[in-house]
Amino acid sequence: MPVSTENCVVFNPILHEVAAGDLPSAHICNPLPKLLRRVTILMGNVTQSEREISYDHLVLALGSETNYSGIPGIRDHAMGIRSLGDAIMLRAGVIAMLKIASVESDTERRKRMLTFVVMSGGLAGVETVGAINDLAREPAAVWPDRSA
Numbered sequence: 016m017p018v019s020t021e022n023c024v025v026f027n028p029i030l031h032e033v034a035a036g037d038l039p040s041a042h043i044c045n046p047l048p049k050l051l052r053r054v055t056i057l058m059g060n061v062t063q064s065e066r067e068i069s070y071d072h073l074v075l076a077l078g079s080e081t082n083y084s085g086i087p088g089i090r091d092h093a094m095g096i097r098s099l100g101d102a103i104m105l106r107a108g109v110i111a112m113l114k115i116a117s118v119e120s121d122t123e124r125r126k127r128m129l130t131f132v133v134m135s136g137g138l139a140g141v142e143t144v145g146a147i148n149d150l151a152r153e154p155a156a157v158w159p160d161r162s163a
Contacts, residue, residue: 020058020059020060021047022046022047022048022056022058023044023045023046023047023099024044024045024047024050025043025044025045025098025099026043026044026045027097027098028138028139029043029142030043030096030097030098030099030101030102030139031096031102031139031142031143031145031146032146033099033102033103033106034096034102034103034105034106034109034143034146034147034150035106035145035146035147035149035150036106036150036153037146037149040099040102040103043099044099081095081097083134084134086134089134093134094108096139096143105143105147106150109131109147109150109151110150112128112129112131113129113151115128116128116129129151131147131151133147
């Protein structure tokens with residue numbers, strides 16, 4: 016009997032492809048009821064041991080937390096990409112900034128609006144930079160007055 020806050024399993028290594036619009040979210044999201052057909056799933060968080068649950072096998076998959084490397088302001092102002100919702104929000108944020116920048120007449124201000132910073136030197140960061148770059152350059156024909 017799994018306990019989870021989500022009713023699906025997301026293949027996180029390719030979240031950047033959802034953010035870029037290269038993959039529909041359904042391609043990286045597998046519903047738990049479909050994967051675990053004869054299993055009862057409890058939705059929620061385990062915060063303390065108040066309920067006894069019987070099981071044949073116990074698997075603890077505790078997840079992880081984002082490391083902001085102690086850089087001031089990152090936790091408060093950055094957009095993460097650890098969940099399907101994060102990838103969708105990142106895509107929406109980039110598109111919103113492209114739309115706002117497309118009507119900005121000041122070239123320097125527009126350039127700052129179209130500057131995106133990704134904090135990560137690992138695989139996820141590199142893939143996210145590429146995805147944002149592709150997404151930001153894709154609509155050039157739609158918004159020809161912007162410079163990127």
